[in-house]
Every structure is written in C-alpha cells, then in structure tokens.
Amino acid sequence: MSSPQEDDQLDPGLDAIMKERRQLINLAYRLLGSLADAEDVVQDTYVRWYAMTPEQRDAIVSPGAWLNKVASRICLDLLGSARVRRENYVGEWIPEPVPDRTEWAAVRPAGTATDPADRITLDESVSMAFLVVLESLTPAERVAFVLHDVFRYPFNDIADIVGRTPAACRQLATSARRRIRDAQAPTRPANRQTDVVRNFKQAWESMDIDALIGFLDPGAVSVADTGGLVEAGARSLEGAEQIASGLVALLHRMPDLTILERMVNGRPGLVIEQDGVIVSVMALEATDDRVTHIWVMRNPEKLRGWRTEPQG
Incomplete structure (x- = not known):
C-alpha cells in the first residue's frame, strides 16, 4: 500500500483539488440547507473527478471551476427531488443547523478577518432566517441567486450550470432577490x-x-x-x-x-x-x-x- 507521501507524488495536483473541499461544502450547504446532503454532493463531485482519465483531468484548465460547476449541477438536480421528499416529511422542515461549539463570548468582533474556511458559520448568508427564505425559491432561482449574489459567479457561468441564457439567469436572480427582500424583516446584527x-x-x-x-x-x-x-x-x-x-x-x-x-x-x-x-x-x-x-x-x-x- 502506498503512503500519503507517495500518493502526493503520483498525483501532485491532489492537494490543490482537496483544498477545494471547504469551498464546495460552503456552496452546497447554501444551495441545499442540509450539511449531510452537502457532504454527499462533494463526495459525488470528487467521484466524478477521479472517474476521468488523467489525460481528461489534465485538459481541464481550472479544476476548481470544474468542481464547483459539477457540484452546482448536482445540487440543482437534488433541489427538485428535495421538494418531493419534503412534501412527505413528518411535521415542519427547517434547514439543518451547522454544528458549532462556539460560545457567544468567543465570537470575533464584526470586521475581524477570518479564515475562508470559517465562512460556513460566520457568513450572514448562512443565518437560519436567510436559509428559511431560500426554501421558498424555485430550484433555478435559488441556484442563480446563491451563485451570483453570494459567490459572485458571472451570469455566463451560471447559464452553463442552469441550462438557461445569461439574461434568463439574471432575471431569476432578480426575482429571488425581490422575494428575499420582501420576506425578510430588519434584524439586529x-x-x-x-x-x-x-x-x-x-x-x-x-x-x-x-x-x-x-x-x-x-x-x-x-x-x-x-x-x-x-x-x-x-x-x-x-x-x-x-x-x-x-x-x-x-x-x-x-x-x-x-x-x-x-x-x-x-x-x-x-x-x-x-x-x-x-x-x-x-x-x-x-x-x-x-x-x-x-x-x-x-x-x-x-x-x-x-x-x-x-x-x-
């Protein structure tokens, strides 16, 4: 059995690929509202990456962009089936809270720089109020809005993921933004x-x-x-x-x-x-x-x- 060091030598790009994992979790969690589902999406994304031949992987100019695109497409498919599952859910369904053992006294003051890996719990776009409103959007609206307004994807890239024109994706994000603004009441920081x-x-x-x-x-x-x-x-x-x-x-x-x-x-x-x-x-x-x-x-x-x- 090869050691981790030997594996890295066999695949020098492995470390760079695995560093994308937290970004993918961040993205998938906001799109799905479930950390368990987000982890499954990331696993599936990596399976698809390593299902390609080394030559196919080498031909991809930006592996990170490829991974994010594939993860977003998987999430879009899951959002459609999730609606069906939640119709049969017993009682109320709310997004899954992200495990966090941080006490209030340990919270960093506003404006303090944080590692990007901490965004899943510290970023405003992951608050429960925000995630609950996202549940009211259509799958296409949710994907277009989260990718553009939260992760700053250009509409040309979103169009490739959603399967619509850039103009249509812009309209989806605008519609989602309006619905979120109307649904959310002003809250304390x-x-x-x-x-x-x-x-x-x-x-x-x-x-x-x-x-x-x-x-x-x-x-x-x-x-x-x-x-x-x-x-x-x-x-x-x-x-x-x-x-x-x-x-x-x-x-x-x-x-x-x-x-x-x-x-x-x-x-x-x-x-x-x-x-x-x-x-x-x-x-x-x-x-x-x-x-x-x-x-x-x-x-x-x-x-x-x-x-x-x-x-x-």
Missing part, C-alpha cells in the same frame, strides 16, 4: 443580538412567563423540526404568550434540561442538553429588543454532527 437572546434565556431559566412575554415580539413564531422522530413540538407556535407558556411548561416537565449559549449558523442561539446529550438546537432572530422567530431543531438525525465530539 449578530453582535447586537447577544443581549436580546441572553435576556430571553435568563427569563426562560427563571420560568418567568411575564418576563419571557416581554422579550418576545407579540407576533413571534416558533417552528420545531422533529422529523416525526421525537414527541411534541411538531407544530408551530404563534404569539408571545403561547410561546412563553410552552417554554415554561417544558422546563416544568423536564427540569433537568441545561440551556447553553452557543452560536447557531453565525448568530447567538441556544443549545439544549439533557444528561449531557444535545436534544435541541435553537436558532433565534431578533428585531429591535425582542425575539421574532425561533427555529428549533429536534430531529435527532439532523443533530448527529452536534453530538459528535470534534476531532483533535
């Missing part, structure tokens, strides 16, 4: 949302319904994704009083829960543990000084990454 979510957390831990109601917008909405695999929480809750009552009732019923301050898709969120095991991940969005949206991931299949210890 992540570094200013910390106080709002911390006040919310403290009121919840104190089981103070009145305080909780005060930290929730009157029209607040809470959505839970259980996948039909855990009890309760499969329906949406609307209104500050209903949400506050439900949260306090949960702690009365399960007093052994621990509420942790963690970053969830680049914004201050909460992670709920029971007996040291993560059972829920909550993404929150705030406008002014109140929480307006809560997305609760309870589906254990979508929490696998959160429950796996990071490799040292």
Whole structure:
C-alpha cells in the first residue's frame, strides 16, 4: 500500500483539488440547507473527478471551476427531488443547523478577518432566517441567486450550470432577490443580538412567563423540526404568550434540561442538553429588543454532527 507521501507524488495536483473541499461544502450547504446532503454532493463531485482519465483531468484548465460547476449541477438536480421528499416529511422542515461549539463570548468582533474556511458559520448568508427564505425559491432561482449574489459567479457561468441564457439567469436572480427582500424583516446584527437572546434565556431559566412575554415580539413564531422522530413540538407556535407558556411548561416537565449559549449558523442561539446529550438546537432572530422567530431543531438525525465530539 502506498503512503500519503507517495500518493502526493503520483498525483501532485491532489492537494490543490482537496483544498477545494471547504469551498464546495460552503456552496452546497447554501444551495441545499442540509450539511449531510452537502457532504454527499462533494463526495459525488470528487467521484466524478477521479472517474476521468488523467489525460481528461489534465485538459481541464481550472479544476476548481470544474468542481464547483459539477457540484452546482448536482445540487440543482437534488433541489427538485428535495421538494418531493419534503412534501412527505413528518411535521415542519427547517434547514439543518451547522454544528458549532462556539460560545457567544468567543465570537470575533464584526470586521475581524477570518479564515475562508470559517465562512460556513460566520457568513450572514448562512443565518437560519436567510436559509428559511431560500426554501421558498424555485430550484433555478435559488441556484442563480446563491451563485451570483453570494459567490459572485458571472451570469455566463451560471447559464452553463442552469441550462438557461445569461439574461434568463439574471432575471431569476432578480426575482429571488425581490422575494428575499420582501420576506425578510430588519434584524439586529449578530453582535447586537447577544443581549436580546441572553435576556430571553435568563427569563426562560427563571420560568418567568411575564418576563419571557416581554422579550418576545407579540407576533413571534416558533417552528420545531422533529422529523416525526421525537414527541411534541411538531407544530408551530404563534404569539408571545403561547410561546412563553410552552417554554415554561417544558422546563416544568423536564427540569433537568441545561440551556447553553452557543452560536447557531453565525448568530447567538441556544443549545439544549439533557444528561449531557444535545436534544435541541435553537436558532433565534431578533428585531429591535425582542425575539421574532425561533427555529428549533429536534430531529435527532439532523443533530448527529452536534453530538459528535470534534476531532483533535
């Protein structure tokens, strides 16, 4: 069996190819809203790369561009089938939160330079609110918008991926941009949302319904994704009083829960543990000084990454 060093000598371009992996994960996650699906797409993309002969690979001027194009096409196909799968999904479906053990206190100040590999959790385009709105777009709109507005692809390249003219792709992105603008309410920057979510957390831990109601917008909405695999929480809750009552009732019923301050898709969120095991991940969005949206991931299949210890 050859050693890794020997493999690199046999394929000197391997290192450059594998460095594209994080970029591909970033792209596929934004297009699909599922980290598990994004990883499958990247695996499939590399399989197609190595299915070619060495001569065919050598003929490709920009391997990175080729990999991104193939990954985008696979995502476009998956988005069509994903709609069918989600029609049969038990309860509400929300995007899969990206595993992140970062505490709020460890968050870098706005404007601090970060490694491109950190973009999947720190970039605004991966916030839960943004990903939820992307779910309302058609597959072609989502691909055109994400590739152009997030990753700055030119419309000529997008046209080759989507199979439409550059002008049509421009229209797709414009339509998506309009729908996203209309659907999204102004929100606090992540570094200013910390106080709002911390006040919310403290009121919840104190089981103070009145305080909780005060930290929730009157029209607040809470959505839970259980996948039909855990009890309760499969329906949406609307209104500050209903949400506050439900949260306090949960702690009365399960007093052994621990509420942790963690970053969830680049914004201050909460992670709920029971007996040291993560059972829920909550993404929150705030406008002014109140929480307006809560997305609760309870589906254990979508929490696998959160429950796996990071490799040292």
